Protein backbone atom coordinates (compact mmCIF):
# COMPACT_ATOMS: atom_id res chain seq x y z
CA UNK A 371 0.00 0.00 0.00
CA UNK A 372 1.09 3.54 -0.57
CA UNK A 373 0.22 7.00 0.60
CA UNK A 374 -1.32 9.14 -2.13
CA UNK A 375 -1.13 12.92 -2.52
CA UNK A 376 -4.40 14.72 -1.74
CA UNK A 377 -5.31 17.43 -4.23
CA UNK A 378 -6.20 20.78 -2.73
CA UNK A 379 -8.57 23.48 -3.90
CA UNK A 380 -8.29 25.12 -6.47
CA UNK A 381 -6.84 22.12 -8.31
CA UNK A 382 -9.04 21.81 -11.43
CA UNK A 383 -9.07 18.00 -11.22
CA UNK A 384 -11.39 18.31 -8.19
CA UNK A 385 -14.10 19.34 -10.67
CA UNK A 386 -13.87 16.01 -12.52
CA UNK A 387 -17.09 14.01 -12.92
CA UNK A 388 -15.54 10.60 -12.25
CA UNK A 389 -16.20 7.57 -14.44
CA UNK A 390 -18.00 4.43 -13.25
CA UNK A 391 -15.83 1.43 -12.41
CA UNK A 392 -16.46 -1.48 -14.78
CA UNK A 393 -15.18 -4.19 -12.50
CA UNK A 394 -13.73 -4.29 -9.00
CA UNK A 395 -10.44 -5.82 -10.11
CA UNK A 396 -7.02 -5.98 -8.45
CA UNK A 397 -6.27 -2.42 -9.57
CA UNK A 398 -9.42 -1.05 -7.94
CA UNK A 399 -8.78 -3.05 -4.77
CA UNK A 400 -5.24 -1.65 -4.61
CA UNK A 401 -6.65 1.86 -5.08
CA UNK A 402 -9.09 1.26 -2.20
CA UNK A 403 -6.20 0.09 0.02
CA UNK A 404 -4.09 3.14 -0.83
CA UNK A 405 -7.04 5.51 -0.35
CA UNK A 406 -7.79 3.96 3.05
CA UNK A 407 -4.19 4.38 4.19
CA UNK A 408 -4.15 7.96 2.87
CA UNK A 409 -7.44 8.79 4.63
CA UNK A 410 -6.11 7.52 7.98
CA UNK A 411 -2.77 9.31 7.56
CA UNK A 412 -4.67 12.56 6.94
CA UNK A 413 -7.03 11.84 9.89
CA UNK A 414 -10.06 12.02 7.63
CA UNK A 415 -13.33 10.10 7.91
CA UNK A 416 -13.86 9.90 4.16
CA UNK A 417 -11.92 10.19 0.93
CA UNK A 418 -12.93 10.10 -2.74
CA UNK A 419 -10.78 8.94 -5.67
CA UNK A 420 -10.99 12.36 -7.38
CA UNK A 421 -9.21 13.84 -4.34
CA UNK A 422 -6.17 11.68 -5.12
CA UNK A 423 -6.28 12.44 -8.83
CA UNK A 424 -8.02 9.23 -9.93
CA UNK A 425 -10.96 9.42 -12.34
CA UNK A 426 -13.03 6.59 -10.82
CA UNK A 427 -16.26 6.44 -8.81
CA UNK A 428 -14.68 5.07 -5.64
CA UNK A 429 -14.93 6.40 -2.08
CA UNK A 430 -13.80 5.14 1.31
CA UNK A 431 -15.39 6.04 4.64
CA UNK A 432 -14.73 5.32 8.29
CA UNK A 433 -17.27 7.38 10.18
CA UNK A 434 -17.15 7.11 13.96
CA UNK A 435 -20.38 5.94 15.58
CA UNK A 436 -21.68 6.77 19.03
CA UNK A 437 -19.06 4.64 20.77
CA UNK A 438 -16.91 6.51 23.25
CA UNK A 439 -13.58 5.40 21.88
CA UNK A 440 -13.02 5.53 18.19
CA UNK A 441 -11.79 2.27 16.79
CA UNK A 442 -10.04 2.67 13.49
CA UNK A 443 -11.38 0.33 10.83
CA UNK A 444 -14.52 -0.59 12.75
CA UNK A 445 -16.81 1.29 10.37
CA UNK A 446 -14.53 1.18 7.33
CA UNK A 447 -16.39 0.80 4.08
CA UNK A 448 -15.51 1.23 0.41
CA UNK A 449 -18.26 2.25 -2.01
CA UNK A 450 -17.78 1.70 -5.72
CA UNK A 451 -20.23 3.40 -8.11
CA UNK A 452 -22.41 4.60 -5.19
CA UNK A 453 -25.88 5.91 -6.01
CA UNK A 454 -28.33 7.59 -3.68
CA UNK A 455 -31.68 5.96 -4.37
CA UNK A 456 -33.67 7.54 -1.52
CA UNK A 457 -33.12 10.69 0.51
CA UNK A 458 -35.26 12.26 3.20
CA UNK A 459 -35.22 14.90 5.90
CA UNK A 460 -32.65 17.59 6.32
CA UNK A 461 -29.66 18.11 8.58
CA UNK A 462 -27.14 20.92 8.95
CA UNK A 463 -23.58 20.09 9.94
CA UNK A 464 -20.32 22.01 10.01
CA UNK A 465 -18.30 20.23 7.33
CA UNK A 466 -14.64 20.30 6.51
CA UNK A 467 -12.68 18.65 3.71
CA UNK A 468 -9.16 17.33 3.26
CA UNK A 469 -9.07 19.18 -0.10
CA UNK A 470 -10.09 22.49 1.46
CA UNK A 471 -7.84 22.68 4.54
CA UNK A 472 -8.59 25.17 7.27
CA UNK A 473 -12.19 25.82 6.22
CA UNK A 474 -15.35 24.68 7.97
CA UNK A 475 -18.88 25.72 7.12
CA UNK A 476 -22.45 24.61 7.75
CA UNK A 477 -23.90 22.60 4.88
CA UNK A 478 -27.48 21.38 4.65
CA UNK A 479 -27.99 17.85 3.37
CA UNK A 480 -30.50 15.01 3.51
CA UNK A 481 -30.70 13.52 7.01
CA UNK A 482 -31.20 9.97 5.77
CA UNK A 483 -30.08 8.29 2.56
CA UNK A 484 -30.33 4.87 1.04
CA UNK A 485 -27.37 4.00 -1.17
CA UNK A 486 -26.71 1.27 -3.67
CA UNK A 487 -23.11 0.47 -4.51
CA UNK A 488 -20.55 -2.26 -4.91
CA UNK A 489 -18.31 -2.90 -1.94
CA UNK A 490 -14.54 -3.43 -2.03
CA UNK A 491 -15.07 -7.08 -3.02
CA UNK A 492 -17.38 -6.15 -5.88
CA UNK A 493 -20.56 -7.37 -4.16
CA UNK A 494 -23.76 -5.35 -4.55
CA UNK A 495 -24.76 -3.64 -1.32
CA UNK A 496 -27.75 -1.56 -0.27
CA UNK A 497 -27.24 0.54 2.85
CA UNK A 498 -29.30 2.95 4.88
CA UNK A 499 -27.47 5.77 6.60
CA UNK A 500 -28.37 8.62 8.90
CA UNK A 501 -26.59 11.35 10.84
CA UNK A 502 -22.88 11.85 10.22
CA UNK A 503 -22.64 8.69 8.10
CA UNK A 504 -25.34 10.03 5.75
CA UNK A 505 -23.61 13.43 5.61
CA UNK A 506 -20.23 11.85 4.82
CA UNK A 507 -21.68 9.65 2.07
CA UNK A 508 -23.26 12.69 0.40
CA UNK A 509 -20.03 14.71 0.78
CA UNK A 510 -17.98 11.92 -0.86
CA UNK A 511 -20.47 11.30 -3.67
CA UNK A 512 -20.32 15.05 -4.35
CA UNK A 513 -16.53 14.67 -4.77
CA UNK A 514 -16.89 12.03 -7.48
CA UNK A 515 -19.40 14.37 -9.17
CA UNK A 516 -16.79 17.15 -9.08
CA UNK A 517 -18.53 19.14 -6.32
CA UNK A 518 -16.86 20.54 -3.19
CA UNK A 519 -18.77 21.38 0.00
CA UNK A 520 -18.00 25.07 -0.53
CA UNK A 521 -19.95 24.83 -3.81
CA UNK A 522 -23.03 24.05 -1.68
CA UNK A 523 -22.84 27.34 0.24
CA UNK A 524 -24.59 30.60 -0.58
CA UNK A 525 -22.74 32.70 -3.12
CA UNK A 526 -21.86 35.28 -0.46
CA UNK A 527 -20.37 32.70 1.93
CA UNK A 528 -18.56 30.97 -0.93
CA UNK A 529 -17.01 34.22 -2.13
CA UNK A 530 -15.76 35.06 1.39
CA UNK A 531 -14.19 31.58 1.70
CA UNK A 532 -12.64 31.73 -1.78
CA UNK A 533 -11.04 35.10 -0.96
CA UNK A 534 -9.68 33.65 2.29
CA UNK A 535 -8.26 30.61 0.46
CA UNK A 536 -6.71 32.80 -2.24
CA UNK A 537 -4.97 34.92 0.42
CA UNK A 538 -3.68 31.81 2.22
CA UNK A 539 -2.39 30.43 -1.08
CA UNK A 540 -0.63 33.69 -1.95
CA UNK A 541 0.97 33.81 1.50
CA UNK A 542 2.14 30.22 1.04
CA UNK A 543 3.71 31.13 -2.30
CA UNK A 544 5.65 33.98 -0.66
CA UNK A 545 6.81 31.86 2.26
CA UNK A 546 10.50 31.00 2.56
Ligand code: NI
Nearest residue numbers: 466467468469
Ligand atom coordinates in the same frame (compact mmCIF):
# COMPACT_ATOMS: atom_id res chain seq x y z
NI1 NI B 1 -14.00 16.30 1.13
